[in-house]
Amino acid sequence: MESREKIMTAALEVFAEKGKHGARMEEIAKSAGVNKAMLYYFFSSKENLFKEVLVKALHGVFNRIRRTLQQSGLTGLGPAESVKLVVEKHFEAFVQDVPGTKIVLEAFVHEPSEIKRALDQICTETTRDNPCQLEPQRMTEILKAGIVQKIFRPIDVSQLFVSILGMSLIYFSARPIAQLFLGLNAKDEKKFLEQRQASITDLLLHGILEKEATKHA
Amino acid sequence: MESREKIMTAALEVFAEKGKHGARMEEIAKSAGVNKAMLYYFFSSKENLFKEVLVKALHGVFNRIRRTLQQSGLTGLGPAESVKLVVEKHFEAFVQDVPGTKIVLEAFVHEPSEIKRALDQICTETTRDNPCQLEPQRMTEILKAGIVQKIFRPIDVSQLFVSILGMSLIYFSARPIAQLFLGLNAKDEKKFLEQRQASITDLLLHGILEKEATKHA
DNA sequence: TTCCGGTTTAACCAATTCGTCAACTATATC
DNA sequence: GATATAGTTGACGAATTGGTTAAACCGGAA
Incomplete structure (x- = not known):
């Protein structure tokens, strides 16, 4: 290398x-x-190194989300299945780069202006086959569509998006301390991650589906 | 002062x-x-100052949660109402000390051993009228009880607890960047917080209640 | 008034740590 | 083989910053 x-x-x-x-x-x-x-x-400089690392990490997540979503295509799926898939892919994209996600999270808190700059940069670099689909948009679109179709309850989609992010990202904040208290090995951790992901989508779908709607796959 | x-x-x-x-x-x-x-x-020393601040912040949250819960008593409430109240009080306890919560969150990531020490300390200082009810316990107890009573679906309560924490704490990570993008003033922020809290309990209750169960208050 | 402990300050010290530089190596090109 | 260019290094410079100290302040007790 x-x-x-x-x-x-x-x-x-x-x-x-x-x-x-x-x-x-x-x-x-x-x-x-x-x-x-x-x-x-x-x-x-250190400053510069950090910025490059941060930008790369951000690029990484967005790219992984985009790639993985367009290759497992949403077309043909109903809102419930779509949401499930999108949320899962987001979570997986985070997990695929744990340190990167941590850095992004920290930058959210201590370097918001850097994040903004990086986000703008990502949007600018956008090509025609990726019209600056800043992933948040996509998820909220699906949610809104589901609401219009009366498959989801009428909920505040912005807040819901924040909730989804929160449920997904807490893992990265809590990881070190969980490690310390529980001392998970690699296998435990993998299992924990699966449960985490399942728990998120489970709560989410049961939480937003209209009662009379068909259960999800 | x-x-x-x-x-x-x-x-x-x-x-x-x-x-x-x-x-x-x-x-x-x-x-x-x-x-x-x-x-x-x-x-x-700086190290020491930080530790004191951290311990104080941790103490603060725990105390606020405990006080506020025991004064608005849970007795007589069903599982659904209890969960709602407990979750709300947790969230409020966090919001009442934004910088404190941020510090705790950061320590979760970068100073897990300090957190452990502080937590142990809090447990040790526990008196008889507060038998080291480390709040997580209480919440999971209520959830378990609700499941036994078939009011809640059978869910993984540990994971659910993590989800609740995630939905609540994401606010503190995302706050600076939201501030930057949206430029919320004090009034906007208050409104946002109310929506946040409502959104959390809404998703949570709809997500865990058995379909045939009575709707919550 | 004098003394004394706790408090406060400006100036200073020392260590950490970011950052630089001149020299050296390796590789490719002519 | 000479030369240029990119990569690499150990040793050094310098600024930042955590930490110290000796002296001053100040209210109350003797």
Whole structure:
């Protein structure tokens, strides 16, 4: 692997664990197996390195969500099945890059302006086959459609979106402490993740489906 | 107000905004309107100051939850009403100290061992009229009871607890960026909070109640 | 008044840590 | 083989910042 990449992945890990300010350039260098000066050779400053890592992480999630959704196509699915699929894919996209998601989450709190910039950048880079479908939109569209069709109860879709995000992202905040209290191994964790995902979609669907509607698949 | 208190509240604010490592002792001092040396006079080190702030914040939430719940008593309420009340009170307890909640959340991620220590401490200090009712327990008890009574569907209560926490806490992670994008004023924010709370309990109750059960109040 | 403990401050110290640089290596190109 | 370019390094510079200290302040007790 190229040095630049090695640095990026090491930085991702260290920033995720220690936070932007808690991370030490020296530690990133050591963890990447390169000299500290290399970080400055490629990224010129800590600030810059962090921004690149953050942008890459954000890009990553959005791309994974988009790819995975368009390859498992929503066409033909009813609102309930669509929502289930979309929510699951979101969650999976987060899980596929745990440190990346953590960094994004932290940036939400401490670096909102960076997030905004990165989001704008992602929108700008948008090509014609991806007309800036900033994923939130897609999910709320589906929810609204379901409501119009009387399959979902009339709910506040914005708030619901926040709830879905919350249920999904809490895993990343609570992970270290859960690890400490429960000491999960890799297998336990995989099982926990499956339960988490199932629990989210279960609560969600039962929570939004009209009572007389057909049960979901 | 005493200097010590002034420092604590200033530290709470600064730690919440900048994070443990992003915070500067000088800034805390200035914000508290005291000389930097005072911080060391009272707290001896940054590490220590942070720990005290963290422990106080944790104590705060737990106390608020406990107090508010025992004064609005659960006796006589059915499972549905109980859950609603308990969840609402949790949320309110979080909202009543936004910076405190943020610090706790950050500590969950970056300082799990501190959280554990603080939690143990809280349990130890427990008196006889508060037999270490670490709030999670209480909520899961109610949920289990509801399931036994066939009022709630048979769901994974641990996962559900995590979901409730997630839906409630996401507000604190997303707040800065929402602020940036939407620019909410105090009134907007109050309204948003009410909607948030309503949305949580709405999804939750519809999500866990057995279909044939009586609707909640 | 004097003394004394707790409080407060400005100036200072020391360590951490971000960042730089000049020199060295490796690889490719002519 | 000479030369240029990209990558790499250890040692160093310098700023930030956590932490210290000695002296001053101040209210109350003797």
